[in-house]
Amino acid sequence: MTEEWKKQGYIAARQLIDSETIDYLASLDVDSGDLSKPNELKRLWMTDTQVRQLATSQTIRHQLDSLFENSDYYLWGAQIIDREPDQIHLWHSDNETSRPEGGFVSLWIGISGVDENSTLMAIPGSHTYGVPVQKFFAYEDPARYDPDGVAVLEKALEYDSEASIMAPSCNDGDGIFFDGRLWHGTFNHNRLPRRTLLLQYGKRGIPIRFAKDYMSYPFVYNDGHASAPPVMPVQGKPDPLVNHNVLEKNGQLTYTAASIAVQPELANKKQLNWAAFPYFNTPTRIFRKFSCHASELLPGCMPHMPHDHDDEEILLVLSGTATIFINEPGKGALRAYPSLAGDFFYYPSGQTHTIYNGSEEPIQYLMFRWSARAAQSRPAKTVGYKKSFYDAGNNRLSVNHQSSGLKHLHMHFTRLQPGQSFKRHVDQYDTAIIVLEGELSVLNQRLGRGGVFFIRAGELHNTHNEGTEPCAYLVFEFHADTATTIKAV
Structure with a gap:
């Protein structure tokens, strides 16, 4: 990184694109777009292959490698900006990238009508102030529309x-x-229209988010992963726990497969009293840790004495007849709940519990266990549901339940006939799906009874019954606490 960049917050580069590229960009028919929908406005790199190739060209990457100090980085924004004669792009700091911690680089490229009378105006060093222009001047303030920037400069001083x-x-x-973070604006004093291309990049590991209202300060950013813009790694690997990544393969963009699909064989070959089968253990943007495992218990056995812990859990009986023991608050003694395949329980943080096989046949069960990142300890109660209830007649399970560390836990049961599906969509919460009957396909992965899908927030997915028999499954939605909303300084 050059000293000029560190001090000024910008550097100029000559002839980044050739005349052929200039002609192509000048001829593009683009809609000026709706400023209130930046997630759609800045996606030109996704819809135009040549723009994407330019944004990731070796010439531009050579400069970016230096500016990002050889750290990994991604492309998130590309937009054609047209300005008529005497039109002003008011003084501002880009809301998406103005957070004090930085980590973002923008590239403003002249396409047509760009010269000393229409170039970018900036206050060198303003990226180090720790605040955007908008903190001092409202959107309607005439100071932000002043080509001479008198009041803006006074504040910078x-x-x-x-x-x-x-x-x-x-x-x-x-x-x-x-x-x-730079304070900047543009003013087209020429007699002809001006066209520029804006490309925007971010450092890997730093989330890119849009302010809910770009005209109001302080900016409030919606931290829901589904509302985040797609990004494409330019240097380095995707970071699915931070941003919503897409990859380019053979000229086509594809979403990264962040989901997990598992269906291990539960074979207790050594006939252990308690055999555990780990499925997965992963962090997400919602969870510090989220794990899944299945177990088999032989007759007359339990995995552990009644115990409690800070993590929350869901237990689902896969096969056999199990007895769930739960210590009900204020009653002292443990209470026994006979449970069959498909019955499940939610344990809040601190709940005393265990499971026992009092039958003459082995039992199998599945566990989800988690600890939320932004947990706010709340009183929550253990709850259990019998499959004979939620899969009977019109009793279709769909409930929200208070969680110890999440905003809430949603649970529902769904049955799909052959050929039925739900369209592709994106959720703002992590989701776990357990197949109870038949076969279910999610993201082109097909699992049968006992299979588990785990889909991180922000991942495009659908559910589809591609088989010849009905399928049934349970869905658990883990809704993050509102404390994950980020507010700017």
Whole structure:
């Protein structure tokens, strides 16, 4: 990284694109878009192959490698911006990238009508102030529409006694790389329209989010993964726990497969009294840890004495006749609940519990266990449901239940006939699915009875019965606490 970049927050680059590319971009017929929908407005890299190729070209990557100090980074925004003669793009800091911690680089490229009378205006060093322009001047404030930036500069002088307004030299085909926090604006003083291409990048591990209202300060960012824009790794690997990644393969964009689909063989070959079969253990943006395992208990055995812990759990009986023991608050003694295949229980944090096989045949059961990242300890109660209830007649299970560390836990039961499906969609919560009958397909992966799908928030997915028999499954939705909403300084 150059000293000029560190000090000024921008650098100019000559002839980033050739005349053929300029002609192509100048001829693109693009809609100016709806500013209130930035998630749609800045997706040109997803819909135009040549723009995507330009954004990831070796010429541009060479500069970005230096500016990101050889860290991994991703592309998240690409937008054609047209300005008529005398049209102003008011003084601002980009809401998506103005958070004090930084980690974002934008590239402004001249396409047509760009010269000293229409280039980017910026206050060098303003990326180090720790606050965006919008903190001091409302959207309607005339100060932000002033080409001379008198009031904006006066505010900058409070942070830097040598602050000034600069207009980096830029013509068609040239570019200006700038820090996402920089105070800047553009003013087309020419007699002809001006067209530019804006490309935007972020450092791997840093989330990109849109403010709920870009015109109001302080910015409030919706941290729901489904509302985050897609990003494409340019250097390095995807980071699905932070951003919603897509990959390019053979010129086509595909969503990364963040889901987990497992159906191990539960074979207790050594005839252990208690045999455990780990399925997976993973962090997500909602969970510090989320694990799944199945177990087999031989007759007359239990896995452990009654115990409790801070984690929350769901237990589902897969086969056989089990006895669930739960210590009910205020009653002292453990209470026994005979349970059959398909019956399940939710244990809140601190619930005393165990399971016992009092039958003459082995039993098998499945466990989900988790600890939420933004947990707010709440009083929650153990709850259990019998399959004979939720899969009988019109008693179709669909309930929200209070969780110890989540906003809430939603549970529902679904039966699909052959050929039935739910369309592809994205959820803002992590989801676990357990197949109870038949075969279910999720993200082109097909599992039978006892199979488990785990789908992280933000992943595009659907459910489909591709078999010849009905299928039935339970769905558990883990809704994050509202404490995950991020507020800007």
